[in-house]
Amino acid sequence: MKGRTEISELGEFGLIDELTKGFRPSNATTLEGIGDDAAVIEASGDEAILVSSDQMLEGIDFDLTYFPPKHLGYKAVTKGISDIVAMNATPQQITVSLGISSKISVEFLREFYSGVEFACREAEVDLVGGDTSASLTGLVINVTAMGRARKEKIAYRRGAKLHDLICITGNLGASYMGLQLLEREKRVLEGVNDPKPKFDGYEYLLERYLKPRARYDFVKTLDEENMVPTSMIDLTDGLASDMMQICKASKCGARIYLERMPLARQTTSLAEEMHIDPVVAALNGGEDYELLFTVPLSEKERILGLGCIDIIGHITSEESGCLLVTPDGGEIRMKAQGFKEKE
Ligand code: ADP
Ligand code: MG
Secondary structure (H helix, E strand, O other): OOOOOOHHHHHHHHHHHHHHOOOOOOOOOEEEOEOEOOEEEEOOOOEEEEEEEEEEEEOOOEOOOOOOHHHHHHHHHHHHHHHHHOOOOEEEEEEEEEEEOOOOOHHHHHHHHHHHHHHHHHHOOEEEEEEEEEOOOOOEEEEEEEEEEEHHHOOOHHHOOOOOEEEEEOOOOHHHHHHHHHHHHHHHOOOOOOOOOOOOOOHHHHHHHHOOOOOHHHHHHHHHOOOOOOEEEEOOOOHHHHHHHHHHHHOOEEEEEHHHOOOOHHHHHHHHHOOOOHHHHHHHOOOOOOEEEEEOHHHHHHHHHOOOEEEEEEEEOHHHOEEEEOOOOOEEEOOOOOOOOOO
């Protein structure tokens, strides 16, 4: 081993590319390897199996000071199955592996598993295994999710085409603002006996951060409408970063109109109170677990007819790059986020 390169020089996505560039699938059953939300594996006939793995670390991805264990269990399942949903597939099984530090009690873990159970029941997913070990540093949660889809229905990141419409389910930035609220109350109440945090009027934001639901309902809607997006990704790293993943995989550019950003009322109101730009929260916040997808321009009326989708821009040529268009017509180049050092 010669020299030393800091991980920060590569960033999260650069690091994954660097480590995995030499790996090429050698089995014919590996239909899609590294690079999308989930891997795609040959099943029988016209179906494929989808697999994805996600990890959550205490102190990086969650803070046990304010994260109720039941919600943490629920969110871990959401994080796992959201990547299956992002392929336009139906999640069916998960495994949950834990690294448990000595400060975690059996009661805590029972609550955690009641959240896992609730999420599994809601999403019609089976918990089929996992692993349990000790951790020196803090709680570690790993969820592997598996699902199924007809091969022709699978939506990859790489399928966006010139002039396609860029669409999103739901609204953005609410989870990020929920986290800001929890962090603010934690700072304010540090060292206070019997702390009473002020969350009035912002319950929706807390729910979006602590107990987000994966959009498996939208996979059903797409199926009923017999629609397949040309590309799709789940919004976990912030709109800008996730849009750039689609552009990179599809070798295209994008124009996103900031005035079309769907924001919930509570998001804008807390952002105003905390002097945060809600559009920046939507662009960079992440953890929305909504879906970002593209459809051909000819599908515009059908997409709008669904009533729950916002069209926020369109796909352009690769040379044009990934641009944000401000309300006065100005253009800003998008920046990727990569992994968080600490929340
Ligand atoms: P997501 O945010 O959708 O979970 P990531 O950005 O974490 O996806 O990962 C991008 C791709 O890189 C995925 O296909 C994932 O499986 C793969 N990947 C991430 N980390 C590793 C790793 N350590 N080794 C191999 N593949 C990895
Ligand atoms: Mg994903």
